[in-house]
Amino acid sequence: MFKIQTLNKIASCGLDRLPRDAYESASSISDPDAILVRSQDMHTMELPGSVKAVARAGAGTNNIPIPELTEKGVVVFNTPGANANAVKELVLMALLLSSRPAIKANAWANGLAGKGDEIPDLAEKGKSQFVGPELKGKTLGVIGLGAIGAMVANLAIQFGMDVVGYDPFLSVKAALSLDHNVKIAETLDTVYAKADYITIHVPQTNDTKGMINASSIKNMKDGVRIINIARGGLVNNADIIAAIDSGKVAALVTDFAAEELLNHEGVICLPHLGASTPEAEDNCAVMACNQLRDFLENGNIVNSVNFPRLVADNPIPKGGTRICIAHKNVPDVISKFTTILGDAKLNISGMINQTRGDLAYNITDIDAKIPEETLRALAGIDAVIKVRPIFG
Known part of the structure; x- marks a missing residue:
């Protein structure tokens, strides 16, 4: 029986x-094999040694202490693309709101309450203050x-x-x-x-944090409109406020509220x-649970943010052992693996290995139950770093 702790509603x-x-x-479970999480901050949590994996039902993993978990051989999964449509639609709305001041117009129109038959004429007279450009062209x-x-x-x-796009790691x-x-x-x-509008879709790393700042804004068109639905730290708030005040930036639409904004x-x-749509939450939950199950039952890694992708197409040998090794x-x-298994007179029926930077992951199948020694x-x-047997 696998035990899964849920830190948020899944x-x-x-x-x-x-x-x-x-x-x-x-949500409350002792010695879990894995953890399912959405937004809860895990940086101050003390995880038991039983945890083999953490699955984030979403793309961002800033709430997960990845370096610490990697040192323990804990595989961290995310769900890239599962909420992509929801975010895409929000970006579209943000583009429109950055151009057409509909929110301010709505607040102004609501202020006409109580003026009765005068409202249509007042609305016609007042609408000129809410003009904004079209996206086309x-x-x-x-x-x-x-x-x-x-x-x-x-x-x-x-x-x-x-549309002009930039991605040095374009797949x-x-x-x-x-x-x-x-x-x-x-x-x-x-x-x-070149851009009249700029939208950001990169993870927050040491290289990208604060990438929209006074220096980069200087290189932009006057009156540029900036959309940030990715990560709050990508934009230097003080610099963009100064740019808005000066007229260099016409608008910022951000999904990350802060006091100064x-x-x-x-x-x-x-x-x-x-990702606040029922469809996105469902997609992320399904994807996270599927990945977690495949890892726990088969040792396969798909969409990990810290260990390499590795999938064994063949089933675990009946009566045998699949040895999963993070190293x-x-x-x-x-x-050294093969020497130890050879000395134990264990036959290797299959082995695959993949690397990712300084880390690697190995799946080795043997035809017998592996002894504890x-x-x-x-x-x-x-x-x-970690060895985990899965018995067929």
């Missing part, structure tokens, strides 16, 4: 992917062309916009999904120079609505 359609005869899930700069960025770029083309899959009219820029400065002219703050990517480790010998190799 959609039932996701938990239904975990068979009740083999899984127990609850304008240039949208898309920074980051992953699942969400590519969808936004394609949608903007349908709206009649010119083949993402490239193939892009409308042929999307132009790919070689540098960020090219995007800044609230009630500021030219800023629209949303309360982190990116450091250093020379001579695999030969052999597991201890494997775990005792200096480069080995």
Whole structure:
């Protein structure tokens, strides 16, 4: 029986992917095999040694202490693309709101309450203060062309916009999904120079934190409109407020409210609505639970943010053992595995290994149940982080 701790409410359609005869899930559970989380901050949590994996029902993992978990061999999963459509639609709304001051217009119109038959004439006279440009014919700069960025770029083309995108890590899959009219820029400065609107779709890292700042804003068009539905830390709030005050930036729409941004002219703050649709929550929950189940039952890793992708297509040998080993990517480790198994007279029926930077992950199938002393010998190799047997 696998025990799963849920740190947030996880959609039932996701938990239904975990068979009740083999899984127990609850918010309060001792010695869990894995954790399912959405937004709860895990940085101050003390996780028991029983935890083998953490699955985030969403794309961002800033709430998870990834370096610490990696050192313990805990695999961290996320669900890229599961909420992409929800975020894409919010970006579209943000683009429109950055152009057409509908929120202010609505507040002004509500202020006409009580004026009765005068309202139509007053509305006609007052509407001129809420003029804003159309999207058609304008240039949208898309920074980051992953699942969400590519969808936004394609949608903007349908709206009649010119689109220039930038992504130094553009995948083949993402490239193939892009409308042929999307132009790919070689540098960020090219995007800044051409774009009337800029939308950001990159993770927050040491390299991207504060990327929208006084220096980058200088390279942008006067009157640029900026959309940030990705991560709050990507934008330097003090710098963008100064740019709005000077007229350099016409508008900021952000999904990350902060004290200095609230009630500021030219800023629209949303309360982190990116994935706040029932469809997105369901998609993320299903994807997270499927990935977690495949890892716990088969040792497979798909969509991990810290360990390499590795999928064994063959089933675990009946009566045998699948040995899953997280280890450091250093020379001579695999030969040590095979030596230990050979000395124990255990036949290897299959082995696959994959690396990701300084880390590696190995799946080895043997035709018998592995003895405890052999597991201890494997775990005792200096480069080995974690060893987990799965019995067929």
